[in-house]
Amino acid sequence: MKKSNMIKFSAAALTFLGISATGVKPVKQPAQAASKRIKVISKQYVTVWANYQKGRHVATHLKKGSSHFVYQTATDSMGNLWYRIGKKEWVMAKYFNQVKSAKKAVKAKKIKKTKAKVKKTKTVKKARSAASLAASWSAPMGSKALAKAVVSLAKQQVGKAYVKGSKGPNAFDNASLVAYVYKQAAGVNTGSSTKSQVKKGIAVDPSSGFAEGDLLFWGSKNKPYNVAIYVGDGKYVTAAGDQQGVVQASLSTYFWPSRARRVL
Numbered sequence: 272m273k274k275s276n277m278i279k280f281s282a283a284a285l286t287f288l289g290i291s292a293t294g295v296k297p298v299k300q301p302a303q304a305a306s307k308r309i310k311v312i313s314k315q316y317v318t319v320w321a322n323y324q325k326g327r328h329v330a331t332h333l334k335k336g337s338s339h340f341v342y343q344t345a346t347d348s349m350g351n352l353w354y355r356i357g358k359k360e361w362v363m364a365k366y367f368n369q370v371k372s373a374k375k376a377v378k379a380k381k382i383k384k385t386k387a388k389v390k391k392t393k394t395v396k397k398a399r400s401a402a403s404l405a406a407s408w409s410a411p412m413g414s415k416a417l418a419k420a421v422v423s424l425a426k427q428q429v430g431k432a433y434v435k436g437s438k439g440p441n442a443f444d445n446a447s448l449v450a451y452v453y454k455q456a457a458g459v460n461t462g463s464s465t466k467s468q469v470k471k472g473i474a475v476d477p478s479s480g481f482a483e484g485d486l487l488f489w490g491s492k493n494k495p496y497n498v499a500i501y502v503g504d505g506k507y508v509t510a511a512g513d514q515q516g517v518v519q520a521s522l523s524t525y526f527w528p529s530r531a532r533r534v535l
Contacts, residue, residue: 309354309367310338323353323361333362338370414535418484420456421535425500425508428452431517433510438463443517445498445510449486452500459534461486465495472534477527484535487528495530 311317316332323345333339343355344364352364425448434442439451446465453459461468469488475481481501488495499509505522522528 307341308338308370309341309356309364310370311335311366312368313366317362317366319356320361321359323347323351323355329360331360339367414457415483417457417459418482418535421452421484421500422502424456425452425502426519428517429508429519433512433516443510448508448510448517449498449500453534457535461534465490465498466493468498469493469495469530469532472532475531475533477529477531481531482533484533486532486534488530488532489526489528492530499528501531 311333313335316334319329319331319333321327321329324347339354339356339362341354341356345353345355345361347353353361354364354367355361428439428443428448428451431439432442433444435444436447437443438447443451446463446468449468450461450463453461461471465488468486469492471486475485477487481487483501483503485501487499487501487507488497490496497509499507499520501507502519506519507522508517508519510517511520
């Protein structure tokens with residue numbers, strides 16, 4: 272074989288083996304892209320090893336909170352997962368958490384914020400729905416707890432002034448006293464006039480006795496001139512007039528109610 276042919280053959284063989292014919296240096300391979308980013312979660316320093324199978328450890332330790340890129344993963348004979356974070360730098364995966372990208376972190380934050388907003392909206396709607404239900408007059412019949420709340424609040428108004436057309440809380444007329452007490456104590460809207468209040472709830476026979484919280488009326492069937500709240504023990508609370516104001520009085524056969532309604 273001719274000398275020139277021998278030189279060409281040798282150069283080709285060296286190139287095939289990854290060695291330059293001139294400088295005898297290895298051919299550079301493309302750099303491997305990082306697959307993910309990880310962060311140290313171990314409370315102690317993490318040891319870095321030269322390889323993941325019986326390797327000697329490198330004189331490097333990673334601090335808690337430090338982050339690193341992963342270029343390769345591998346599993347040793349014991350089934351432990353390892354990450355390659357450098358040329359000859361291996362660490363055990365159990366000491367790390369994957370770091371979310373800034374884009375993913377922002378997305379997760381937005382999702383969390385949206386969920387919180389939806390939850391708050393549902394809570395507000397639920398509360399408003401409950402308030403709307405309570406504001407309607409049709410509260411459950413026989414609601415003793417609400418009736419007692421009405422009686423208690425009615426008694427607390429005794430001694431306040433009577434002012435026609437006033438809606439409280441410092442002065443009332445007979446209809447506004449009922450409206451105020453029922454709204455505040457039971458969330459029930461009775462209306463602001465005796466004409467509307469005499470239509471609420473169910474009728475009660477005045478001769479059969481009354482229950483706490485019942486509305487007592489005096490006067491005509493459809494437009495009584497006075498209304499009171501029965502508070503038990505034969506007594507009622509009403510806004511009696513300019514001179515008396517809000518009083519607690521006892522039922523009398525001479526002044527017996529002409530009608531009664533049970534709203535609770």
